[in-house]
Amino acid sequence: MRKRSTDPVAIVHRYVLVATIAVAFFMKNVGAQAPPTYYGQVQAIVNKNCVQCHRPNGGAPFPLLSYKQVAERASFIAHVTKERFMPPWFADPAYRTFHNQTVLTDTEIAVLQQWAAAGAPAGNANEKAASFEKNMAAKYPKPDLTVLMQRPFEIPGNNTEQFRIFILPTDQMEERYVQGIRFRPSNLLLAHHARLMLDTTQLLRPDDGSVAGDTATAFTRLGVRLASLYWNGWVPGNMGEHYPSGFGKKLPAKADIVLNMHYSPSPVSATDRSSVEIWYTPQKPERIVKPFILDENWVVNQPFFIPADTVVSFFMRSPPVPTDISLLSIMPHMHLLGKRFKAYALTPDGDIILLIKIDRWNFKWQLSYQFEHLVKLPKGSVVYAEAEFDNTAANPFNPSNPPREATYGWGTTNEMFNLIMEYVDYKTGDETLSLFQEN
Ligand code: HEC
Numbered sequence: 001m002r003k004r005s006t007d008p009v010a011i012v013h014r015y016v017l018v019a020t021i022a023v024a025f026f027m028k029n030v031g032a033q034a035p036p037t038y039y040g041q042v043q044a045i046v047n048k049n050c051v052q053c054h055r056p057n058g059g060a061p062f063p064l065l066s067y068k069q070v071a072e073r074a075s076f077i078a079h080v081t082k083e084r085f086m087p088p089w090f091a092d093p094a095y096r097t098f099h100n101q102t103v104l105t106d107t108e109i110a111v112l113q114q115w116a117a118a119g120a121p122a123g124n125a126n127e128k129a130a131s132f133e134k135n136m137a138a139k140y141p142k143p144d145l146t147v148l149m150q151r152p153f154e155i156p157g158n159n160t161e162q163f164r165i166f167i168l169p170t171d172q173m174e175e176r177y178v179q180g181i182r183f184r185p186s187n188l189l190l191a192h193h194a195r196l197m198l199d200t201t202q203l204l205r206p207d208d209g210s211v212a213g214d215t216a217t218a219f220t221r222l223g224v225r226l227a228s229l230y231w232n233g234w235v236p237g238n239m240g241e242h243y244p245s246g247f248g249k250k251l252p253a254k255a256d257i258v259l260n261m262h263y264s265p266s267p268v269s270a271t272d273r274s275s276v277e278i279w280y281t282p283q284k285p286e287r288i289v290k291p292f293i294l295d296e297n298w299v300v301n302q303p304f305f306i307p308a309d310t311v312v313s314f315f316m317r318s319p320p321v322p323t324d325i326s327l328l329s330i331m332p333h334m335h336l337l338g339k340r341f342k343a344y345a346l347t348p349d350g351d352i353i354l355l356i357k358i359d360r361w362n363f364k365w366q367l368s369y370q371f372e373h374l375v376k377l378p379k380g381s382v383v384y385a386e387a388e389f390d391n392t393a394a395n396p397f398n399p400s401n402p403p404r405e406a407t408y409g410w411g412t413t414n415e416m417f418n419l420i421m422e423y424v425d426y427k428t429g430d431e432t433l434s435l436f437q438e439n
Contacts, residue, residue: 036115037123038067045111046070049087049102052237059188059236071120078116081109088365095342095357099370099436140180140242143277145170147257150208155190157269161262163212163412165219167205168257168276177248177288180279181232182240187272190263193235193366196276197258198228198251204258212260213411219258220410227252230291230420232276233331233368240277244435247424248285251278260410262366289328292421294318294385296408299417306337306391306415308403314417318383320348324426326374328435330356332387333418336363336397337406340388343419348380355383363397363412368420374430377423385419 036042046054046064054064064070070077080086087102104112115121147168155162185191203224207217214220231249232241243249257276296304298316306312332341343355356369377383391403399413400406406415424430 035118035121036111037121038070038115039123039125041111042070042115043067045104045108049104049108052239053087057188059185059191061189067122071122074112074116074120078113081112088362088367090358090360090362090365090367091369092357092359096354097372099372099434100367140182140240140279143180143182144280145172145278146275147278148275149259149273152271152273153209155187155263155266155270155272157266159265159267161192161265161412163410164261164263165204165207165210165212165217166259166261166274167199167208168259169202169205170251170255170257170278172251172255173253175253176251177281177283177285178251178278179245179248179281179285180240180242180277181249182242182277183232183234183238183274184277185234185272185274187263187270187274188236190266190270191234191236191272191274192262192264192364194233194262194274195230195260195366196232196234197226197260198231198255199224199258200227200252200255201225202254202256204256211411213409213414226258227255228291229293229295230331230422231257233366235365235367238368242279243285243289245281246285247287247289247435248281249289287424287427289422289424292318292321292325292327292383292423294383294419296417304408304415304417306389306406308400308405309392311339311388311390311392313386313388316383316385316387316417316419320380320382321377322379324379325377325423326426326430326433327355327371327377328374328422328424329368329370331366331368331420332356332358332361332385333366333416333420334361334363334387334389335412335415336399337389337391337395337415338363338387338417339390339395341385342387343383343385345377345381345383347378349378353377353381370436372434374424374433374435376426376431383419383421385417387417389415 050064052058053060054062056063081104089102091098093103147170149166149168183194183196201224203222204218207219210217294316298318299314300317301315304314338361341358341361345353345355353375391406393403408414
C-alpha cells in the first residue's frame, strides 16, 4: 500500500488540489442549477407526451398547449409525472416496449420537478417547439361511412360511473372491408373508454342504452354469438386505427356495432351521441386483421370465481396456433379487482416470446398496446396469460365494500379475464414491418 506523504509541500499541494476540485465541482453544479425553462425543455416533453389528450377535444380535462396553461399547473404536473400517474401507461417497458408507448424518462421527470421548483420560468420563446396541431396534419380524408348512436344518451348527473351498451346499426347490406375505424365520442369530458363489437343477428337491438351486464339484457340472456367480440377500442388520446394499404378488417353485411361505453361520474346530467367513422378498402385486402381472443373459457384453474377477502391468480393457456401468425396489438382486459397481468408465448422450439406485463393494472385505462413490429408466433405456439385479482378491502378500487364474491360478468362488480390480440397470417419479412403510423 502506498503511504500518504507527510512532507509539508506535498500536503499543501494536496489541499490545493482538493480545493480546486471542490471549486470546479461547485461551479459545475451552479451551471446545472440554471433551471430548465418552458421553451427550452418543458414544452418538448409536454408536446411529445401529453397534448395528444390535453388539447381541446383530446379527452383530458384541460389543455396543455400554451405556456400559461402548463405554467399554472406546474407543481401539479410535477406531482402526477413523478407518481407516474401521467402520462397513463401501464406496461412494464423492461418486459416489452410498444409503438404507442408514452413513458417519461427519469431525466424528463427531473426536468419537470426542477422547472416547477424554480417557479415555471418561460425562457426564450424563440426556442419554441413545433406545435402538436401543426405536426398533426389533416391526414385522413372524409370517412366513407359515419354511424351515429341511434339517439342521444342522457348521462345521469348522479356522480356514478356509467357502463352502457348501445347498438348502432350500420345498415350496410354488403360485406365490406375497412382500412380505418375511428370512434368519435361527442362528450369528451365524460366518455372514458369504449369497446366496439359486431353483431349480425339484430337480436341485441332492444339493448340500446341499457346497463352493461344487466341480467335483463338480450346480451346477457340470449348468449348471442357475436360476429366480432372486439372490433375496435377507444381511450382518450386514441386517434383511431388506420392500416396501410393491403391491410383491413372485415365488416360483415348487416352488422350492428355493439358499443360498450364507460362514462366517468358527473355531478350534472349531460348528453352524449358518439359516432364511428369508417374508411373502406378499395377491394378485399390481401391481409385481413382478425381478433385472437382468450377469455375465461381458457382458464386452466377453473372455476373463474373470486371469493371475498382473497387474492387469487388465474392462468390461461391458448390452443396451439394452427398456422404462423403475426400479432399487431395486444390488450389485456380485467375489471376493478384486477391487479397484475402477464402474457407470453411459448414456441414449439421452446422459445419464449414476451408479450406484455402490467404490474399496476388500472381499470380506467383499457389501452391497446401496439407492437413496434409485427410479432411472429410460429405454428404450434401456445399463448399463456396470468392475472391476479385482489378482492380484499385493501384494494382501493374494490367496487364492493365490504368485499363480495365475484365471478364472470360484464358488470363492474363482476370480473373478466380477457386477452385480446389482433393478428394477420404471417408473411416473410413481417418481423421488421411496423404497421402503425405516427398519430
Ligand atoms: C392518453 C391521454 C393522456 C395523456 C397522454 C396524458 N393525460 Fe393527463 N389526463 C388525462 C385524463 C383523461 C385525465 C383525467 C383524469 C383521469 O381520467 O384519470 C388527466 C388528468 C391529468 C391531470 C390531473 C390529475 C388529477 O388528479 O386530476 C394532470 C395534472 C395531467 N393529466 C397532466 C398530464 C401530463 C403532464 C401529461 C404528459 C406528461 C399527461 N397528463 C398525459 C389524459 C391524458
